[in-house]
Amino acid sequence: TPTLAVVGRPNVGKSSLVNRIIGRREAVVQDIPGVTRDRVSYEALWGGRKFTVVDTGGWEPDAKGLQGDVAAQAERAMLTTDAVMMVVDASVGATATDEAMAKVLRRSKRPVILAANKVDDERVVGDVASLWTLGLGEPHPVSALHGRGSGDLLDAMLAALPATPSEFSGGGNIGPRRVALLGKPNVGKSSLLNKLAGDSRSVVNAMAGTTIDPVDSLVEIDGEVWRFVDTAGLRRRVHQAKGMEFYASLRTQTALESAEVAIVLIDSSEPLTEQDQRVITMVIESGRALVIALNKADLVDAERREDSNRELERDLVRVQWAQRINISALTGRATHRLAPALRTALESWDRRIPTGRLNGWLAELIQGTPPPVRGGKQPRVLFATQAANRPPTFVLFTTGFLEAGYRRFIERRLREDFAFTGSPVRVNVRVRE
């Protein structure tokens, strides 16, 4: 669903207005100073449309040094949502703080709706017009307390929200989670699919009843249905001749495009090949979650396995974050461990770290290990926000250039401290001013 952030300086009535929008009975949310409220997003419905409301009131008391930094609050809102509602106290008029925030919002590409709150009676209505000076278009008079004008405000807001959700909204999960089964020819993809399908209580054709080839296979594992995408060739065990590598990589590409998580099969009875690495590179570039299955474990004796595991450790350092499972598609050994690994990877891939928690963590990390001085200047890391999930993507705001080594350090600690097992994590740095 599209996402809307409600921003404004403290005490303008953001939380009360959020309650109006989401139709909750309690008039006021209890604000506890110094305590970060993690739950700041709410699902709402108006005029038959669903959308998500983010109450930035929950952002205020977090991360040291950011308190009351309304420009930062607005900037964060713009980064993570589809539209922004700025709330102003009409009984006070536009303050310098309001103007600073409006300035940031005017620069954004996102639609902004201006709510003139606390218009509790006719006397204040006249003051509303003065808010045009903020340069955010028509101010919409509303009384979060009495509900007056809130219908009109919601109509205006829905008109501003995009019809289709953006990348920030995360999308919904409709139907089974989508898995791509990847690996070089003869690594055991068909065997594994057949094994999983054979073990499952019911195998359903994704497009049952049609005469064309079903492309996907629905496989039930432990009561949960998974959609293995682009499996037509696999189920028919079409064997690829040499020189078919181009088509194999094309297949990998299309499968990845429709999948959320990939299982990359590797033949553990042989050394890792360049072709294996190419498949892994494609998964990394696609930003999908990843589980590595080391197949044909039945061909490897215990002694050999130790050596080959050490080699794999070295060859697969760039995907250290992915789970590796020794399986045998032939005997069915350990194939039951695949579903839990897929679940873990997807859970990491979907995850959103609440902004308050993220910045609390960041402040501590930076205090312990500050960014290295560069050209006589110490760059400061102002705050971080998770701009997207699937895969988790973070934006760091800084006052200067961060060295690659330090960026990697933050990335690694993010991954470790928040346990993003099985998912790539992206970190972008934005220098302000």
Ligand code: GDP
């Ligand atoms: P695909 O091309 O990746 O679909 O590979 P296949 O599933 O067709 O497997 C290729 C060959 O490897 C077949 O002869 C399989 O029987 C064999 N195979 C697959 N998995 C295993 C396994 O775990 N152990 C052993 N020993 N052979 C396997």
